[in-house]
Amino acid sequence: MSTKQILGIWIFFCVISKLALSQNHALIPYPRQIATKQGYFKFAQQTTVAYSDKKLKKEATYLAAGLMNLCKLKTNTICVSKHSLNSKQSILLTLDPTFQNPEAYSLYITTNLITVKSATAKGVFYGIQSLLQLAANTSDVNSMNCLSIENDFPQYKWRGMHLDCSRHFFSTEFVKKYIDLIATYKFNYFHWHLTDDQGWRIEIKKYPKLTQIGAFRTGTMKGHYTEQQFDSIPYGGFYTQADIRDIVTYAQQRHVEIVPEIDMPGHAKAAIASYPQLSCNGEKVAVGTKWGIEKEVLCPSPFTFQFIDDLFAELTQLFPGEYIHIGGDEVLKEQWENSEFCKTLMRKENLNDATELQAFFMNKIEQIANKYHKKAIGWDEIMEKNTNTNATIMSWRGMEAGIEAAKNKHAVIMTPIDYCYFDHYQGNEATEPLAIGGYTPIEQVYAFNPCPDSVAIADRKYILGAQGNVWTEYLKTPELVEYMSTPRLCALAEVIWTGNQNKQIGFEHFKSRLVKHQDFLKKKNIHFSPTFLINEAAKK
Numbered sequence: 001m002s003t004k005q006i007l008g009i010w011i012f013f014c015v016i017s018k019l020a021l022s023q024n025h026a027l028i029p030y031p032r033q034i035a036t037k038q039g040y041f042k043f044a045q046q047t048t049v050a051y052s053d054k055k056l057k058k059e060a061t062y063l064a065a066g067l068m069n070l071c072k073l074k075t076n077t078i079c080v081s082k083h084s085l086n087s088k089q090s091i092l093l094t095l096d097p098t099f100q101n102p103e104a105y106s107l108y109i110t111t112n113l114i115t116v117k118s119a120t121a122k123g124v125f126y127g128i129q130s131l132l133q134l135a136a137n138t139s140d141v142n143s144m145n146c147l148s149i150e151n152d153f154p155q156y157k158w159r160g161m162h163l164d165c166s167r168h169f170f171s172t173e174f175v176k177k178y179i180d181l182i183a184t185y186k187f188n189y190f191h192w193h194l195t196d197d198q199g200w201r202i203e204i205k206k207y208p209k210l211t212q213i214g215a216f217r218t219g220t221m222k223g224h225y226t227e228q229q230f231d232s233i234p235y236g237g238f239y240t241q242a243d244i245r246d247i248v249t250y251a252q253q254r255h256v257e258i259v260p261e262i263d264m265p266g267h268a269k270a271a272i273a274s275y276p277q278l279s280c281n282g283e284k285v286a287v288g289t290k291w292g293i294e295k296e297v298l299c300p301s302p303f304t305f306q307f308i309d310d311l312f313a314e315l316t317q318l319f320p321g322e323y324i325h326i327g328g329d330e331v332l333k334e335q336w337e338n339s340e341f342c343k344t345l346m347r348k349e350n351l352n353d354a355t356e357l358q359a360f361f362m363n364k365i366e367q368i369a370n371k372y373h374k375k376a377i378g379w380d381e382i383m384e385k386n387t388n389t390n391a392t393i394m395s396w397r398g399m400e401a402g403i404e405a406a407k408n409k410h411a412v413i414m415t416p417i418d419y420c421y422f423d424h425y426q427g428n429e430a431t432e433p434l435a436i437g438g439y440t441p442i443e444q445v446y447a448f449n450p451c452p453d454s455v456a457i458a459d460r461k462y463i464l465g466a467q468g469n470v471w472t473e474y475l476k477t478p479e480l481v482e483y484m485s486t487p488r489l490c491a492l493a494e495v496i497w498t499g500n501q502n503k504q505i506g507f508e509h510f511k512s513r514l515v516k517h518q519d520f521l522k523k524k525n526i527h528f529s530p531t532f533l534i535n536e537a538a539k540k
């Protein structure tokens with residue numbers, strides 16, 4: 001074969017693969033059904049964004065802002081229940097009660113009209129996300145390929161992302177950027193880890209020392225835990241109640257429910273440093289400076305339960321969602337075992353050991369949450385020796401606890417450490433930023449199945465969905481949070497939204513879309529990790 005012929009074949013394959021990619025539409029999560037049609041929708045000098053019901057006004061405003069920010073496209077927004085739709089090039093947002101799933105949407109792009117339809121504003125918002133991804137990823141920003149996405153809906157109700165703002169504190173501005181990012185991929189829960197040993201981050205009016213003392217530490221561990229090295233740079237910060245309200249409103253506009261976590265009874269050293277009466281021995285301690293698990297634990301005393309009740313009274317005024325996360329993970333029980341108060345309590349309550357005491361403690365907190373009309377969520381430890389809870393569990397140490405809980409008719413969110421911990425390395429440790437450990441490349445996230453075949457059909461409904469966790473011991477900056485979370489959260493979004501179908505679409509299809517999708521992330525100013533490309537090159 002001549003060099004010319006080889007070159008010809010190579011060009012042919014390049015064109016074909018580019019065409020195949022363009023047919024893939026760089027959408028994440030991929031819709032259940034998508035059909036490309038003939039023709040293009042061309043944006044006019046000023047395209048109209050019309051909404052048929054005033055309930056969709058916020059969505060119309062969001063779409064207009066997105067088209068401007070991502071594509072520099074100017075639009076004007078009108079309510080067509082008041083005016084008629086007479087502009088030639090228009091985008092119509094409309095409600096249609098015939099959809100069975102309230103989160104489902106359809107998107108039709110024709111030559112002069114784009115329609116986004118759903119039974120709810122939330123579903124319309126998801127259709128807008130697909131539309132914005134398509135608009136931002138077209139090579140010619142002024143024209144979009146005609147297509148239809150028919151009745152796209154999520155596999156799971158719980159599509160969560162978490163962020164630890166205790167180990168490192170992130171500004172209100174960044175928390176909003178993170179919420180906007182997760183909403184882009186149709187996540188609907190933001191699990192906000194607000195308290196831990198190394199910092200209490202939420203203003204509580206009745207207990208001002210929580211933020212006067214608990215929000216600040218004198219230094220921070222540097223390097224790996226085994227090295228035991230520390231800096232002595234004072235570090236801290238917290239969200240005022242005004243900040244919280246602002247973030248909650250921002251999340252509501254993006255159909256994201258915030259689940260605040262107050263981690264108890266372990267991971268509570270910052271609270272105990274502020275109010276030593278919360279511990280069994282009353283000893284004065286400082287806010288934590290090292291990572292790992294601390295021995296300090298809240299005492300199951302009347303003072304502690306009154307504190308939690310007061311705390312929840314304020315928290316429930318700030319967070320309008322259905323849930324409060326009450327923690328429950330990694331509790332060292334030595335202080336309880338050495339406490340005369342706990343020994344007496346255990347005899348009185350017929351508790352055989354400290355694990356039963358933890359179940360007693362968690363159930364009391366759950367009752368306080370319920371008193372304020374909130375459902376409790378806890379890490380999977382809360383199920384240990386506990387038959388008396390209605391809490392939803394987050395299965396993090398693996399999937400076994402979640403599968404067992406579903407068998408016992410408990411609501412479960414799967415967040416197993418081997419698939420959903422985005423603080424783990426995603427590539428070669430030698431060339432990646434310092435991380436806590438582990439190895440969870442994006443392929444592994446994509447291979448995750450929140451509801452394995454071993455779960456009995458009757459129990460599957462208890463698995464509400466899944467969540468990605470972003471612990472920040474080693475993530476000091478917003479850029480590092482974005483680098484570790486993205487694009488692994490894109491893979492998780494597809495697992496949870498597209499669900500079982502992702503097995504049919506496959507990782508290669510996902511990856512080809514992700515390659516193209518990088519432009520969208522750049523336009524959103526997300527400092528994503530290119531490691532998935534490096535891993536791929538290393539295989540060749």
Ligand code: ACM
Pocket residue numbers: 329330379396
């Ligand atoms: C956890 O990772 N300790 C829930």
